[in-house]
Amino acid sequence: MSVGYNGGRARILIVGEEPSARDAVRILLGSAGCDCIVVSNAQQALATIKQKDFDAVVLDPQSSNSLAEEVTSRISEIHPNLLARIVVITDKDSDPETRDLVERYSLFHVQRQFLDLKSLLRPEAVSQQVTHVAQLIFDSSRDPLQAGVRSSLVRSRRLLCASGSLRVDLWIEPQADSDRMAVMGQILDAAKPDRRFDSVPVALQGWKGAVACATTNEFGEFHLDFKFEPSVTLEIKIHQNYLLTVSLPGLEGATLRKAYP
Numbered sequence: 001m002s003v004g005y006n007g008g009r010a011r012i013l014i015v016g017e018e019p020s021a022r023d024a025v026r027i028l029l030g031s032a033g034c035d036c037i038v039v040s041n042a043q044q045a046l047a048t049i050k051q052k053d054f055d056a057v058v059l060d061p062q063s064s065n066s067l068a069e070e071v072t073s074r075i076s077e078i079h080p081n082l083l084a085r086i087v088v089i090t091d092k093d094s095d096p097e098t099r100d101l102v103e104r105y106s107l108f109h110v111q112r113q114f115l116d117l118k119s120l121l122r123p124e125a126v127s128q129q130v131t132h133v134a135q136l137i138f139d140s141s142r143d144p145l146q147a148g149v150r151s152s153l154v155r156s157r158r159l160l161c162a163s164g165s166l167r168v169d170l171w172i173e174p175q176a177d178s179d180r181m182a183v184m185g186q187i188l189d190a191a192k193p194d195r196r197f198d199s200v201p202v203a204l205q206g207w208k209g210a211v212a213c214a215t216t217n218e219f220g221e222f223h224l225d226f227k228f229e230p231s232v233t234l235e236i237k238i239h240q241n242y243l244l245t246v247s248l249p250g251l252e253g254a255t256l257r258k259a260y261p
Helices: 019-030 042-051 065-078 080-085 096-105 251-255
Strands: 011-016 035-039 056-060 086-090 108-111 130-133 135-139 157-163 166-174 180-189 201-206 209-215 221-227 232-239 242-248
Touching: 011 019, 011 042, 011 065, 019 035, 019 056, 035 042, 042 065, 056 065, 056 080, 065 080, 065 086, 065 096, 080 086, 080 232, 086 096, 157 242, 166 232, 166 242, 180 232, 201 221, 209 221
Parallel strands: 011 035, 011 056, 056 086, 086 108, 130 242
Antiparallel strands: 135 157, 157 166, 166 180, 180 221, 201 209, 201 232, 232 242
16 A cells, blocks of 8 residues: 555545546556545645645646646645645657646656556655756846946946746845845746745855845845855755755956946
8 A cells, every 4th residue: 555644545636637547547546555536627626735635746737738737836835845746747749838837846747658656656756856057147247337437336236047937136235344245136937927936945055054044025035145255156945846046156256346437
C-alpha cells in the first residue's frame, strides 16, 4: 500500500476533463493502494483541496490546458506548499502553454507514454528544489552621466532581470556618508500581470551567508538594507521548489562611480 505524508493511505487528487484518461490514472494509483478522488474542472478541484489534505495532485491537461493553468495558479495562492506535489501528465508533443506552465512553476511532469506507478509515486523527485538564474536585461549604470555633474556624486542604480516570464525590478540606493546600501525591488510576471507574489521570502547572500532578509508585500515588493559587500546574490523563493537567484554585478564600480564636469 502507498503511504501518504501523514502515515495513512496516500490521498491523490486527479484533475482532468477526459474521462478515460482520468480513469486510467485512478486505476493505476488505486492498484497501489492510494485513495483517489477524481474531479473534472477547476472549481471542483479547488473546493476539494479546501476540504481535504492531499499527498499529490495529478493534472492531465489533455483536452484543456486552461484547466491545469487555473488549478496551478489557484493552488499557488491558497496552498503554495502543495505546488511541490503537483504532477502534470504531458504528451510527446505538448503544446507551448503546457511547457510554459511546467517551467514557470517548476512542476514535476511525466509523459503519458511513460506513465507508471514509479513516475507518479516519488515525492523525493517532486519536492526537489530547482534553481533558476535571472539574466540582467537592463542596467542604468550603463547610461552616460549628464554634463556638469559634480564629482563625488553617489549614483542610485536600477537593474531589471528576467527568468522566463518572471521579472525582478531592482533599485539600489547607497546611503550617503555610510557603508550601508538599500535594495528595493518588485517581482512581476510579464505573462500574467495579475499574478500575486505575496509573502515571498527574499534573502541577500554575501560571502559568509545571508546579509539581509525580507518578505514581499501583497504587490511583490520588498526592501533590504545591508552593509556594503562588493559581491552579493539575491535569492527569491518563488515557492517551495522554485528558487530564483539574481547576481548583483559590480556594485562598487558602477553604483559608486564618480563623474566630472
